[in-house]
Amino acid sequence: MSLAGKTIIITGASKGIGERACRVFAQAGASVVGVARGREELENLQESIVADGLDFTYSVIDLVAPDAPEHLAALMKRRVPDVFINNAGATRPAAFQDVTVEDFDAIMRLNLKAGFFASQAAVKAMIAGPKSDQTRSVIHMSSMLGRVALPGRAVYAATKHALEGLTKAMALDLAPERIRVNSICPTYIETPLTRPLMENQAFRAFVSERMPLSTPEQPIGHVGDLDGALLYLSDSSLSDLVTGTNIVVDGGWGAQ
Ligand SMILES: NC(=O)c1ccc[n+]([C@@H]2O[C@H](COP(=O)([O-])OP(=O)(O)OC[C@H]3O[C@@H](n4cnc5c(N)ncnc54)[C@H](OP(=O)(O)O)[C@@H]3O)[C@@H](O)[C@H]2O)c1
Structure with a gap:
């Protein structure tokens, strides 16, 4: 592994998948910067x-705050990321016919618009920063719902399918800058995001049935199931020629 000394900036770092990623990258020797709203969680x-x-x-x-771009630009200037x-x-699960404009805007704004411009801030800093002989990396946390759909997930699936397209487009624009862009497509993973869903026994049963690798002890994924994909895509010594693609960590869900 050659993440020692690399600067890795992660959004959504205060809980769930992001929190785990911060620990894993720090253990791999990287200088990790976490971004989120929850000061207390980040402090802990x-x-x-x-x-x-x-x-x-x-x-x-x-x-999603109006001043986010200037804060992100200042952060990325201070800490030029090798990996973002x-x-x-x-x-906000809802059947297509029940989605409100407010729900649509909130999820699009965070999952797509904010991710797009946060990535842009990171890329601008990478390009303006000191040259490196190794490729740099941007990773979008997409979803298996960037590849397939489920009932009640119209807006979420639209944002994650969009991230899949963005991954490819960014990969083409940024290859000349030696920046690789990939995504990870996880199945359901146990985090604060999915906890309310998994309290619903019918939903648990549905997930177990749909995911071939689901077991009674661990019906859905664990945050640690994404460690390998995150480390691989971040470490240019392992994935130097990998760009514009995704790693699907879905327990076989999408194979059916
Ligand atoms: N868990 C799953 O089953 C699963 C499956 C596939 C894909 N994913 C994707 O993986 C990513 C992480 O999911 P998760 O399950 O870890 O979710 P989570 O536990 O709800 O964590 C979401 C993170 O995003 C941050 N966040 C939310 N709104 C924000 C804002 N306006 N500004 C800054 N940070 C904000 C939260 O921090 P604050 O609240 O402190 O701001 C938190 O750190 C998401 O993109 C999700 O779509 C998750």
Whole structure:
């Protein structure tokens, strides 16, 4: 692994998948910067990572606030990322015919628009920053719902399908800059995002039935199931020629 000394910036770092990614990258020797709104959670995360002698700092930014672009630009100028992970995201399940304009705007604004421009801030800093002989990497935390759909997920699936297209388009624009762009498409993973869904026994049963690798003990994925994909796509010594594609971590869901 050659992430030692690399600067990795992750959005949505205060909980769930992002929190786990911060720990994993810090353990791999990277200088990790977490971005989210929850100051207290970020502070606790910093305390626990730094207590292990590892490098983690954070920046409290609301990615959908009007002043987010200037905060992100200032952060990226201070800490030019070798790897940027666009991970913050949310969902508001509703059948297509019941989606309100407010729901649509909220999810599009965070999952797509904020991710698009946060990635742009990261890429601008990478291009303006010191040259590197290794490729840099942007990773979008997409979803299996960037490849397939489920009932009640029209807006979420639209944002994640859009991230899949964005991954390819960015990969083409940024190859000359030696920046690789890929996405990760997870199945349901146990986090604060999915906890309310998984409390519904009928939904649990549905997921177990649909995911071939689901077991009674672990019906859905664990945040640690994404460690390998995150490390691989971040580490240019492992994935130097990998761009414009995705790693699907879905327990076989999409194979059917
Ligand atoms: N869990 C799953 O089953 C699953 C499956 C496929 C894909 N994903 C994707 O993986 C990503 C992470 O999901 P998760 O399950 O870890 O979700 P989560 O536990 O709800 O965490 C979401 C993260 O995003 C941050 N966030 C939300 N709104 C924000 C805003 N306006 N500005 C800055 N940060 C914001 C939250 O921090 P604050 O609240 O502190 O701001 C939190 O750190 C999402 O993109 C999700 O779509 C998740």
